[in-house]
Amino acid sequence: MSDLSVIVPMHNAEAFLPTCLATLRANDADGRRFILVDDASTDQTPELLERAASEMPGIRVLTNSGNVGAWGSRNAAHALVDTRYITYLDVDDWLAPGHLDRLEAAIVDLGVDVVRTDHVRVDGLARTLVRAPERRRSIGYPAQEAIGPAGRRAVVDYPFLWAGIYDVTRIGRENLDFDATMRTAADRPWFWRLYMTAGTAAVVDLHGVFYRKTANVGALTQAGNESTLHIIDAFARVRDLVVASGREDWTARAAASAADMVTFHVARRARLSPELRRELYRRAGDLLRSFPDDARAAGVATLPREQRAVIRRILGAS
Amino acid sequence: MTDLVLVRSFGEAARAAAAVDAGLIAHDAVLLVARTGPVPEVATRLQASAAFAPIRARFSTIADLNDILEPYHPLAPTISDARLAKRLSEALGGLHVGRVVADATVIGAGARPVPLPEADPASIVAEALAPHRLGPAPDAIVLGAAPGDHADASEVHAGLVRAALELGPRIVLAPHPDAPPASHLAAERVAAEAGATLEVLDEAVPIELALAAWPDVPQFSGGTGMGTAAPAPTRPRRRGAVARRLDTARSLVRAYTFRP
The missing domain is CATH 3.90.550.10 (Spore Coat Polysaccharide Biosynthesis Protein SpsA; Chain A)
Structure with missing residues (x-):
């Protein structure tokens, strides 16, 4: 049964x-x-x-x-x-x-x-x-x-x-x-x-x-439209959860995932219009800055060098 | 060394069985059945059909290629020939494969199949038909296409049924085994709007059985390469509007027919 x-x-x-x-x-x-x-x-x-x-x-x-x-x-x-x-x-x-x-x-x-x-x-x-x-x-x-x-x-x-x-x-x-x-x-x-x-x-x-895979034409990783940026909102929710938990290791872990997601979309920025690209950089920067500094630093430090360079540029821009 | 006979449809399976009767394929051959539609996981297994009984009786072993290749598709098995050989050997209990007999090359780059012998499957089809009761002959039979995607099958079936309705109100639709389930719904609507009845042949009844049961009924098809399915129409003397409609239907089918 x-x-x-x-x-x-x-x-x-x-x-x-x-x-x-x-x-x-x-x-x-x-x-x-x-x-x-x-x-x-x-x-x-x-x-x-x-x-x-x-x-x-x-x-x-x-x-x-x-x-x-x-x-x-x-x-x-x-x-x-x-x-x-x-x-x-x-x-x-x-x-x-x-x-x-x-x-x-x-x-x-x-x-x-x-x-x-x-x-x-x-x-x-x-x-x-x-x-x-x-x-x-x-x-x-x-x-x-x-x-x-x-x-x-x-x-x-x-x-x-x-x-x-x-x-x-x-x-x-x-x-x-x-x-x-x-x-x-x-x-x-x-x-x-x-x-x-x-x-x-x-x-x-x-x-x-x-x-x-092919039928899902609106899938996040394929679409070069505004919905691409909604993934940033999803990671903002994750940030809220881990920060509220008080677990620094989880916060660093979530910051690393968020930074990894950001570099993924920056690498595929050619699909985005210039306006959406600027929007991506701005909102990605806001998201990453919204993590506690120590946790963000610890998380980003686990990424490969090229990805760290992208994150530095995103965080440097304002 | 045992012959491995690969079939993708009832038509091919019936030909293979007839080839055993004719002595063209050995009695101890293994029959390997493949479902090659876009979503074979939901397609009806040929082996599950009552019509399969006379075919089963002519082979020592029946194996299912989709089960062996799982989760890969028989037309695009992205596994190495070595792994494929290992899985085949396990599935066939360590049999040593001699000839591979097939009209399709769906099992690995290494296999060089010899074609399925041209044996007349009429006696096999008659044997398979005997236990079925298919009712009185309709005005036309529509042989379903095997389209590549889901939206298309409905359109093709609706177009063919619209054309077939020129011949009378009693239409039988035999869906292609690879067509998506319920791809006949649009065709049912077309028939209902015309005040006609559309009987959709059960999946367990292969097209070949309907053609054998009603040999004189005109057929509408798109030439999908189905075993014994005849080209449409079988009555060329009906010209005029019907022929024009048929041309429309054919071009529709050509546009949508699935080619692996």
Whole structure:
């Protein structure tokens, strides 16, 4: 008997929904819930959902009266969760048949608050296996170890909601919701809060999520538009969390991640208009200066020399 | 040394089975089945279809190439030939592979397959058809295209059904096994608006069975390279508006047909 809810937000998803529904059918189980959130679609999504709900008893359709975005949609779904475990799926991605059975078995067997998995990135027919940045596999450890020291990529830097399963009773329902005021990257502060506050975590060798890279045209790392800069807001939320925790090591760790993110976007500045470029430098400088000086210095010191030079220039400009 | 026979569709599998009957492929051959659509993880397994029974009976072992290559795609298996050989060997219980028989080169750069023999699959198709009850013949059969992306399949199917409705109100749509699930919804709307009925053939019923059951029914297709699927239309004497519509449908399909 499954004790898992799968949350799938969508907006105008008729092109992807049939494949998504087929993948849910191939992952159905007794007691498993599929909470499909229609975020005020204007295409055939409502009809497709209605038909699917009549065919699969595990489906609950939630319809937003106005468009609230993917984070708000996931939050609305949280209120309907009556199972112990939850996971997420994006409507343009799909799962290997039986993946959810293996995912649920992993968290039940390990008895930890959160289990993360590898995933497969799909670009046309080409596929790349993307490993979660953790060598320890199928073994529980204190969740805070998923943050790790500054200068080393760790599971907290692997912001893929759907590559994981979460124990609602252990994590606490009050810790589930995303900051829906953020347009993108609300999963960044969400994962930081999760790993700062949860008890135990694990990573397993599953890779049954197929993440469609090309369909996601608005993806943060590809778009050369204003939304690129929203990632800075996400790291400002992370900064608030770590500073409030009083943990200097975490603050340095978050400063290092923020600085690394800034250099990533500076290196790809050619995609931005001159106005957006100036905006990036200004807001990135504000973000980095907003970290306590010691923590920022300690964090930036862990970056490679070229990245440190970029950060010095950003901090020098005002 | 055991022959390894690779097939991607019911049509190819039926030909391979007929080749066993004709003595062109050995009885102890291994049949390797591949799903090669854009999202093979959600495609129906050929081996799960009731129509597969006569094919299963003609091979010593049936293996699933997608399972062996998991999580990679058979048309773009980004693993080394050595790892591929190891996985194949494990999946086939250490069998020594002799010839690779295939119409496609989907298993590693090192494999130089010999083509699938041209054996007439009619008896295999008839055997597969026997347990199915397909009902009375429709006015036209639409053979679904295998488009490369999800939005396109619906348009192609709707265009073909619109053209087929010229021949009568009872249309059967046989979706391509690689087409996304429910890509027939737009076509259903087209039929409903015309007051016609569109029957969508169950995934477990291969196109070849429908063609064998209703040999005289005109077919609309886009030439997707499906096994025995005939080029459209089979009744060239229907000219005029129908032919024009067919041309439209064909050009639509040409524009959208998936080419790996």
